[in-house]
Amino acid sequence: MARAQALDPLSGKEPKLMQTNFAVGHNQWYRKPATRTIEDLPFELLVLIFKFAFSNSIFRQFDNDWDGFDAKKGTMWPFEYSDVDIRSPSLFPYGLASVCRKWSKLMRSVPLFWTRIFVFIDELFSVQHAPADLKLSKQLPIKLTMTRRRRSAFNNDPSTERSIMEAVMKIIGPHTHIARCTRLTFDLTHTSSLPRLLTDFDYPAPILRILIMRGALASGLGGLSSNTEIKLGNHFPQLEELHIDGHNFVDSIKNAPHRLAKLVSEPVQLLRVENYDPAAGIVPQGRFLVFDAFPIFEGVANLELDSLAFDHAPRSRAEMLRVAGTQILDLEFICLIRLSSPLTATLARMVSPESMHIVSCPLHNVLAFPARxxxxxxxxxxxxxxxxxxxxxxxxxxxxxxxxxxxxxxxxxxxxxxxxxxxxxxxxxxxxxxxxxxxxxxxxxxxxxxxxxxxxxxxxxxxxxxxxxxxxxxxxxxxxxxxxxxx
Structure with missing residues (x-):
């Protein structure tokens, strides 16, 4: 018996959705399935995915309130980003925002997702997109990092790194984005590519808690602006940790010791100084006596010194008098890394810490361990x-x-x-x-x-x-x- 057919009353033909598919070998009603892509995921599911990825990147798990920002107090909820491999292609939020246009649009609509920004100075794409990425967080506090994806980048080309950083400093802006940083990191190849603490930060950062200025190679004092005027205001009232390169540290002690002493006073808990070569730079800063840093060290509880070619012995009568008046440092913690044997011995003699960590330092001249x-x-x-x-x-x-x-x-x-x-x-x-x-x-x-x-x-x-x-x-x-x- 012939199959009854429902014809279209207008065309008199069988509708396409009701046509029999004889290619499969038997009679059935057949409809070709629609092709689905990742862009077809429902909005609600994407929101859950992104929120889960964000919660995995921080220490504090958020509830359904997306904001995380107390407008009345002007502060973020207490959370910290977890340590991550910044070279990972899945780095939040960049990994998810790169999947497709729909995901990118949704990710960029949530300011909280963009409160941790990386600017990779060895990638032109990252530098060009930095202004747009910084605007996505609106007025929320941010954690901003300038670094390299390849550790070997600019090893033999300090001038290129410096010129890129000059452009980046104009992007992040002295009175805009830096002013809302809670953590600001410069992790570069050369110390000469870093900002100069005394002149390039002549503006307030009222909520900055951690400032890191690190150059892997000691190549002299940096400075990324034409400003040479030194002002003694306290621009970082909430600073808790200061990681500074040795050239900036010596420059600050020689030219504005009172400003540096005020900077590392309460509430600063950790001071880390690393990489100083007295012969490096276009204009070498020269010899520096470690005892001249003791007035600064007195203001911190935890001290880390890494790869510093500081002199340990006075050479003049004036230096001898300064050394004679130096008091033993009472610290909670001190860490000595890659220092010479005489400098290690001098510091071991002049500190009285609760805890002490010595890494890659010869102990030939050490007379006693001062850790209590x-x-x-x-x-x-x-x-x-x-x-x-x-x-x-x-x-x-x-x-x-x-x-x-x-x-x-x-x-x-x-x-x-x-x-x-x-x-x-x-x-x-x-x-x-x-x-x-x-x-x-x-x-x-x-x-x-x-x-x-x-x-x-x-x-x-x-x-x-x-x-x-x-x-x-x-x-x-x-x-x-x-x-x-x-x-």
Missing amino acids: RKLKLENILYAGLAPQLRKLLAPWRGTSLTLKLCSIDDTVLVMIGSLGGSVLGLEMNVPCLRKLRLRYCPTISTVVVAYLGVSREFQIGQNPNTFSILIQGCAGFLKRKVKFSRI
Whole structure:
């Protein structure tokens, strides 16, 4: 029997949607499915995707309120962006905004998504789009970073990097975008491409909490504007952390020490100074005596010094008088990284920190470790370190010791587990030690570690929490981490 057909009353033909598809080999009503793309995802689903991606990029999880900005107080909700690989193609918000036009339009309609901005100065596209990206956050506080995708960019071309940064400084604007930064980072190749602290920041940044000015290669003092006038106003009243290159640091002490001292006073908690070469730059800044920085160091609780060729010894009568009046620095924490042996020894003699971290510094001239409670030695590798440590650690009265990537041997551990003489009579070496951390020290043996644990437990007492050893990445230990307590 023939199939009944419903004809179109106007054309007298069978409608296309009701035509039989004989190509499939049997009678059925068939409709070709429509092609779908990623742009066809519903708006509600996209909103959830973007909000989830944003919440994963920060420490604080947001609720359904998109704003995150208290207009009455003029502040952001308390959240911080998580540490990310800035070279990742999925970097928020740039990864999602690059998928398609629809996604880009939706992403750019939410100002909160654009409160973390990266300007990659080795990519023309990034520099050209920086003005538009900065406007997307409206008037919200922002975290702004100028950096490179390739660490080797501009290694042999400081003039190009400097010229690009001059253009970028005009984009970010002294009275517009920088004024609403809570974190401002310059992570460049050359120190000569950085702004000059005394002249290029002559405007207020009332909510700036972290300022980072880092140049991987010491190439002299920077400066990105024609302004040479130095004003002594306090433009960063909320500053908590200052990371500054050594050339800017020396320039500030020589030309405006009172401004720098005021800058690093409360509420600044951390001062990091890195990379200074007295012979670098078109006009070398020359020799700098480390004691001239002590009035600045007195204003901070936590101090980090990295790759600084500061002089440690006075050469004139005036310098000797200044050194004679220098007070011991009372700090919560100090970190010394890649300093010379004489400079390391001088600083160890002139500070009294609660905790101390020494990285890649030779200890030949050090007479004693000044840390009152915690000491960490890292990446100290040279012949003769073990006997030096035996001598330096035996009288040390701290409670926590970490040795990471150090060329120690079993004799150091035997010393820690042995009795020694002191002004108080016979007592354990490192008498107050309660926590020992050994990380990636391949030459220690399991037998000596066991001896150390038994020896100290026997000498110190029967409290099971008295002494502990954490071992990680050391040969001879099957487990990744081994903890001894009351062995």
